[in-house]
Amino acid sequence: MNLDHPGIKALLAGSNDHALFQEAFETRAQHFENQVHLRGIIELSNVCARDCAYCGIRRSNRSLQRYRLPPAEVISLAVLAHHLKKGLNTIVLQSGEDDFYKAEDIADIVRGIKDRVSVDVTLSLGEHDPEVYRMWREAGADRYLMKIETFNRENYQKMRPGCDFEKRLELLGRLQGLGYETGSGIIIGLPGEGIDDLADSLLRLSELKLDMLGCGPFIPHPGTPLSDELGGDYQTTLRYTALLRILNPLANIPATTALVTVRPEGRVEGLKAGANVIMPSLTPARNRRLYEIYPGKNIDCDCVLDNLDGIIAEIEAAGFRISEGTGKSKVVHQGSIEK
Ligand code: SAH
Secondary structure, eight states, rough: OOSSSSHHHHHHHTTTTHHHHHHHHHHHHHTTTEEEEEEEEEEEOOOOOOOOOOOTOTTTTTTTTTOOOOOHHHHHHEEEEHHHSSSEEEEEEEEOOOOOOOOOHHHHHHHHHHHHHEEEEEEEEEOOOOOHHHHHHHHHOEEEEEEOSSSHHHHHHHHHHHOOHHHHHHHHHHHHHOOOEEEEEEEETTTTTTTHHHHOOOOOOOOOSEEEEEEEOOOOOTTTTTTOOOOOOOOHHHHHHHHHHHHSSSOBBBOOOOHHHHOOTTTHHHTTTTOOOOOOBBBBBHTTTTSSSTTTTOOOTHHHHHHHHHHHHHHHHHOEESSSSSOOOOOOOOOOTTT
């Protein structure tokens, strides 16, 4: 399979889906057999200081009711999730960039979880000072997820006003240096981008030697300036997932919630295309609906237990098995400092 820039472009356009998906599936099977890691995500807060053009919880969306979960509730949700014994062995804490939680508060939450249950903790809290990342790492956080969203610099400025592409990239390097398992990824089909951008981003992402890689289709949100734009393509997202797997055989790659939102079969099709991670939401129903980074997110059910049992049954019916481990990164890092 030709995986230079023109080769990737052709594959993304659908030139050889059969071979692409087969190779991705085999690569996945070689390194992960039929295992799927569950990561339970708690969406702490939908308050955000940023104004990302694509995102429904952007600061300027005044029509959204905002919430914040108290730290004690976050800790008890994580403990409860682990006690279900359903394979939720990693807890992901995600939110808007909300300075209501001081760095120490997040460190206390991480410690509060790690002291009570044996889970890995992933943070996805956006951009912070490297010293804050260090504090959270010392508190016991294992992983950090921060998508670069796009490698098209010009579009980056439009999509993430007031943010700096170079800085985000540098922060990803800092996170790696601090010994976090580090993840990033992009949004597929942002307005103004085409297949050239996707091929660029695949090559750039794969150079970063990340532990986790993810991609989801752009879903236009009515409360944003991009409300009338076209959404990202489902099939292109599956192809991108397959290429991520082939180019990064050992990385943990989710079938993203955005993919499943566009089409419910995305969960299993994502796994078949090379993904090995699923991230069910553990956020209480009353808040979950308000964590609306795109429409349709988190509206599938009221009860995480029902949700989870259904998800697990679906994954198993497709021939996969829920992993009993925490799914640590298999990516080998050379010369990373402070690990
Ligand atoms: N504030 C954190 C968490 C972001 S929300 C951070 O900046 O890292 C998680 C992810 O949802 C984003 O990284 C982005 O890739 C995705 N997302 C946001 N809005 C979206 C939309 N309209 N369509 C598809 N994905 C979106």
